[in-house]
Amino acid sequence: MRRWKSWFVLLIALLLVSGCNEQDRVSGKPGTGPDAPAKSAVTPPGNGSAEIPEKLKKPLKIAAITQFSIGTFSSQYIAGLTEQVKAFGGEVQVYNADNDLSKMASYLETAINQKVDGILLDHGRADALAPGVKKAVAAGIPVVAFDSDLNIPGVTVIDQDDYSLAWNALRTLAQDLNGQGEIVYIWVAGYTPMERRNVMYEAFRKRYPGIKEIARFGTASANTALDTQAQMEALLRKYPNKGDIDAVFAPWDEFAKGATRAIQQAGRTEIKVYGIDLSDEDLQLMQAPNSPWKATAATDPADVGRLQVRFLYQKIAGEPVPQVYSVQPHLVEQRLLTSDQPVSMQDIGKYIPGWGQSQAGWSPWMNKLIEANKK
Known part of the structure; x- marks a missing residue:
């Protein structure tokens, strides 16, 4: 019986990987950066119009609430997120909870009371955040979470698979x-x-x-x-x-x-x-x-941040956005980093095909929104 249970756990785990990989295969292949042109769309592009939605013709105020900012992954993720919001002409306030879930819940309450246009969550646990997230949804504030165990209708959760x-x-x-x-x-x-x-x-x-x-x-x-x-x-x-x-x-x-x-x-x-x-x-x-x-x-942490913002703007525009989405991961092996010059995050895409090229969350109007907000 014990041996049967062991193999059952393994089978479930492998099915999870298979399912995630199947979802990954729907990603497109664009350029990188906050103003990458949309050649194809993974998520349904609403009515397909290239016109900027009425709700996005004014600068939006976005709250980004993170559980912690430990390490370079977090700093790159925040950089990508901030970059994309600014490219869309919005303003983002980043709240770092310093690994304190009660503080994270408090920041969520603050964002709701300030009537921000959208909320981005980074990590956190449902037992601490679910009440606040439900309150935000009831107030008409769209929420997109990253690496969270939230499961609330209308709230999109993305992860790194x-x-x-x-x-x-x-x-x-x-x-x-x-x-x-x-x-x-x-x-x-x-x-x-x-x-x-x-x-x-x-x-x-x-x-x-x-x-x-x-x-x-x-x-x-x-x-x-x-x-x-x-x-x-x-x-x-x-x-x-x-x-x-x-x-x-x-x-x-x-x-x-x-x-x-x-x-x-x-x-x-x-x-x-x-x-x-x-x-x-x-x-x-x-x-x-x-x-x-x-x-x-x-995965490319900056690309994850940009994707999260795009999903949020799609929600604000009233477009359909998936409830869950897994970003395609890559295996980076030391033996592949063969170069006379040190390989950095800037040029790793030359060695790892598809790196930082997520096309998910692009709508036709995003190109025009970026152009309208270029300084």
Whole structure:
């Protein structure tokens, strides 16, 4: 019975990945940036008119409420979000809750009382935010959330397809180890994307029984990368011999950065690191001589922010917007970053086809709205 249950969990997890990948295949192929021209539309473009909707002919006030702003992924996401709102002629107020859900709920209440035109949520938990989100919807304020467990009619929730992100990284780890080895898992509970990634990790352990977890740790703080580095250094002292640890799975780039630096400083670069998320800082670490960071699964954080804004503007315009949407992830392997010059987020699309090219959420009138608001 126990064996049957294990395989059932694995089957469900793999079906989740299959379903997410099927949804990903509907993405278009535009240029990048907040003013990328719309060549095709993934979501229904309303009446198909290129005329700017009446509600968008005045500058909109948007509230962006984030659970935390730890790490470079968050800063790039906010940059993309802000960039797109400004390209549309709007104003955005960013509220950072510093990982305090009660503060996040309070900021949501503030945005509602200020009668903003739209609300963007980044992370957060439904048990803390659902009452405020329902209040916003009742007040006629559109809401689009990112990486949240909200499930409220009329509220669009986008994510990075965390199941596929995790499986892509884990499958690469398994292949590189040939299905055998001892690994370290760096993870923290309490965050929706982390919980989803952990589903795939548990399925991975059943799929590859020859790969054993010898240690697990992880904390989220204002200095996550430094804390992780210290914890990894202590673990390396506990396992001092080559072959004691074969790889590290770190489903957040702040974890991967800390683990990579600890391994480099200890001279234990035989240990391979596999992560999730990507930034310029991460790319520098991956491209360093003898870097242990072999692969990471990621989406373009700035592109995610831009997409979230486009969905919100479509909602304000009265156009149909999907209830859920998963952004297509990519696997970035160290071996693919072959260049005489360091590869950055600016030019990674040359090495990873489709990177940062989401066409979702474009409507014909958006081009005209951008042109009307160019300074």
